[in-house]
Amino acid sequence: AxxxxxxxxxxxxxxxxxxxxxxxxxxxxxxxxxxxxxxxxxxxxxxxxxxxxxxxxxxxxxxxxxxxxxxxxxxxxxxxxxxxxxxxxxxxxxxxxxxxxxxxxxxxxELALDRDLLALIQPRIGIPEDAVKRCARQISNALGFLHCKGLVHRDIKPENILVFDKDCRWVKLTDFGLTRRKGTILRLISGFLPYTAPELGHFCNSEGLPIDFNLDSWAFGVTLFCIQTGYFPWEKCLPGDFFYEEFARWVKSGEAKEPCTIPRHWRRFTPEALSMFQKLLAVDPKKRGTVEEVLNYMDFQWKVDNWKEKEDDDEEEEEDSECLSELEES
CATH class of the missing domain: 3.30.200.20 (Phosphorylase Kinase; domain 1)
Known part of the structure; x- marks a missing residue:
C-alpha cells in the first residue's frame, strides 16, 4: 500500500x-x-x-x-x-x-565542474575500485529513492552521473527525460545501447511492455562493468552479439562459479563481484535483483589483484575491439 x-x-x-x-x-x-x-x-x-x-x-x-x-x-x-x-x-x-x-x-x-563519470573513465582501465564503490553506493541510493516514488529512470549510464570531485566522493544522477511511472506501457524502442535490457528486444506485439524497476537494475549493472573496465561488456543484448550470448549462456549454465567457464572479459572480477553482477544482470527480468543489491557487496573486493588478460588472448582482443569498444558518449 x-x-x-x-x-x-x-x-x-x-x-x-x-x-x-x-x-x-x-x-x-x-x-x-x-x-x-x-x-x-x-x-x-x-x-x-x-x-x-x-x-x-x-x-x-x-x-x-x-x-x-x-x-x-x-x-x-x-x-x-x-x-x-x-x-x-x-x-x-x-x-x-x-x-x-x-x-x-x-x-x-547546478554545475558539475568535473563533468560526468564518463570523463573520468580511462579507456580499458576504468577508475579505481574505491571510487567505483563510492559511486555505486550513491547511485544505488538515488535510484532507490526514485523507485520508492514509483518512477523508473530508464537512462542510467556514466554520462548521466555528474561528478563533483574526481574521487567520486559526491556524485549525482541527472537527465530525467526518459523517466516514467512504473507500469507505463512501452510500445516503441528507439534504439539499442549496451545498457538496454534484453527483454526490450523480445517484445514485438501491440500490447507493448510495462516499464519496471529492473530496467534500471540492468543498466546499473552494465554501468558498473563499464566504469571498472573502461569498455562495454557487449554492443547490444540481442541475438547475434557474441559477447552478450556468451554471457547469457554462462549465467544460465549453472556453472557460474567455475573459473574455466567464466567469459574472458569477466575474469577480472572476484567471485563476490560476479555474484553481484549475476543478480543485477539476470537475463530473466523476474529474477533480477534490485539496485540496492550492490550494498551487500561493499565489504568485498571486486577486482582480482594484478589481473591481466592472458597473452594468448591478445590476438583475439584485436578481433574483439569493434564490439568491445571503448566508452564513447551515446
Whole structure:
C-alpha cells in the first residue's frame, strides 16, 4: 500500500507542477540574462551549456532543447520530475528557473565542474575500485529513492552521473527525460545501447511492455562493468552479439562459479563481484535483483589483484575491439 501511495503521490505532484509551470513559463532570450562560457555536452535531445548570470555571476548548467524537434510537454515533464526529485543529495539540484526563447526551451541546474563519470573513465582501465564503490553506493541510493516514488529512470549510464570531485566522493544522477511511472506501457524502442535490457528486444506485439524497476537494475549493472573496465561488456543484448550470448549462456549454465567457464572479459572480477553482477544482470527480468543489491557487496573486493588478460588472448582482443569498444558518449 505504501508503494502504491508513493506512486500516486509522485504522479499527482508532477502533474500539479506541470500545470503550474506551463501556465507560468517565462519568455526570455538566453544572452539577455546569461553569459555563455562553453558547451558541456550535446545529444539528440538538446545541449547543455555552462553559463553565468550576467549580474550575480552565478555559474550554472543550462539545458537547451530546440522547439522544432521537441514537444513542450516532454520538456516540462523532464523539468518537473527533476525538480520533484532534487531534494535527494544524490539527485541534481535545480534552480527553479524554466523559460522559453524564440527557438528553445530551457532550464537551469547546478554545475558539475568535473563533468560526468564518463570523463573520468580511462579507456580499458576504468577508475579505481574505491571510487567505483563510492559511486555505486550513491547511485544505488538515488535510484532507490526514485523507485520508492514509483518512477523508473530508464537512462542510467556514466554520462548521466555528474561528478563533483574526481574521487567520486559526491556524485549525482541527472537527465530525467526518459523517466516514467512504473507500469507505463512501452510500445516503441528507439534504439539499442549496451545498457538496454534484453527483454526490450523480445517484445514485438501491440500490447507493448510495462516499464519496471529492473530496467534500471540492468543498466546499473552494465554501468558498473563499464566504469571498472573502461569498455562495454557487449554492443547490444540481442541475438547475434557474441559477447552478450556468451554471457547469457554462462549465467544460465549453472556453472557460474567455475573459473574455466567464466567469459574472458569477466575474469577480472572476484567471485563476490560476479555474484553481484549475476543478480543485477539476470537475463530473466523476474529474477533480477534490485539496485540496492550492490550494498551487500561493499565489504568485498571486486577486482582480482594484478589481473591481466592472458597473452594468448591478445590476438583475439584485436578481433574483439569493434564490439568491445571503448566508452564513447551515446
Amino acid at each position: 505504501m508503494n502504491l501511495n508513493a506512486d500516486k503521490e509522485a504522479s499527482e505532484v508532477v502533474e500539479e507542477l506541470l500545470e503550474l509551470t506551463s501556465q507560468n513559463l517565462a519568455k526570455m532570450e538566453v544572452k539577455d540574462h546569461y553569459n555563455i562560457i562553453q558547451e558541456l555536452g550535446q545529444g539528440k535531445y538538446g545541449r547543455v551549456l555552462m553559463v553565468t548570470h550576467r549580474i550575480r555571476g552565478t555559474p550554472m548548467a543550462l539545458k537547451l532543447v530546440p522547439k522544432q524537434t521537441s514537444k513542450l510537454w516532454n520538456f516540462l515533464y523532464e523539468y518537473c520530475v527533476s525538480l520533484y526529485l532534487s531534494s535527494h543529495p544524490n539527485m541534481v539540484n535545480m534552480f527553479g528557473i524554466v523559460f522559453e526563447s524564440q527557438e528553445h526551451y530551457g532550464f537551469l541546474q
